[in-house]
Amino acid sequence: MEYANILVEVQGKVGLIRLNRPKALNALNDELMDELGIALQKFDADEAIGCIVLTGSEKAFAAGADIGAMAGYSYMDAYKGDYITRNWEQIRRIRKPVIAAVAGYALGGGCELAMMCDFIIAADSAKFGQPEIKLGTIPGAGGTQRLPRAVSKAKAMDLCLTARMMDAAEAERAGLVSRIVAADKLIDEAIAAATVIAGMSLPIVMMVKESINRAYESTLAEGVQFERRLFHSTFGTEDQKEGMRAFIEKRPPNFANK
Ligand code: CAA
Secondary structure (H helix, E strand, C coil), X not given: CCCCCEEEEEECCEEEEEECCHHHCCCECHHHHHHHHHHHHHHHXXXXXXXXXXXXXXXXXXXXXXXXXXXXXXXXXXHHCCCCHHHHHHHHHCCCCEEEEECXXXXXXXXXXXXHCCEEEEECCCXXXXXXXXXXXXXXXXXXXXXXXXXXXXXXXXHHHHCCCEEHHHHHHHCCCCEEEXXXXXXHHHHHHHHHXXXXXXXXXXXXXXXXXXXXXXXXXXXXXXXXXXXXXXXXXXXXXXXXXXXXXXXXXXXXXX
16 A cells, blocks of 8 residues: 555564654644554554554654644534544554654654554654643643653653653653664664564563553552463463473574464
């Protein structure tokens, strides 16, 4: 399929999606989010893909939802069109891991999109923020919910209320990003991390993702119980047999993804 707002390629077992509206700093409009949803679903369904990387450009991962496109919305346009929920939530339904590789601006919806991914690798040039308050609105794609869970209430309040940007070092200290790499190495490092993941057993990878995500949706006791059930179920897979046999035989595992 031809996309107008994203670029899609495959590197080994990794699906790479680049947001591609350079003139608008990858501002996220309806068309782009529809295309992103389709590309993500295709990689999720593709047996040859084990992990997905989502990135932007050197200057911007994404500078937010498209302000020009939404500026004239009425309440009814936003409500009846189910703005943000309709096609932004797709990423949450992807069962393979999605890594956000962020360089430059990740603001507003751009920061929220990065937070919807499973983890964020940041270039040293990355800048994160939720500046919606300056536009007379609030974050609409989970910013007030995911940011406090990632960086604490104090820092989330600070960022959302003052609209200031946070650099990569502060974002790493705060726990928003998992690692910082040199900007010119961002894609290589993200692909390398994704390749490691894609070399694991896919069903087990999916269980890890599902179980960690459950930590956000449940009490500790429920989450631990959920994890234990999944842990027990891994013993029904061929890959658990192969993984443990390979360790005992002192050789790398050869997972069948079953
Ligand atoms: N929507 C639409 N267009 C955008 C945009 C956005 N979010 N961000 C940048 N652009 C456009 C600019 O309008 C400009 O277009 P023109 O060349 O046609 O004028 C182009 O991208 C380049 O931008 P700048 O000239 O402003 O570049 P800069 O380097 O001077 O500044 C910036 C970069 C600080 C990121 C600045 O562009 C900016 O502040 N952007 C808006 C950030 C923002 O407020 N994001 C939140 C959006 S609301 C939202 O996301 C709601 C939600 O929760 C879902």
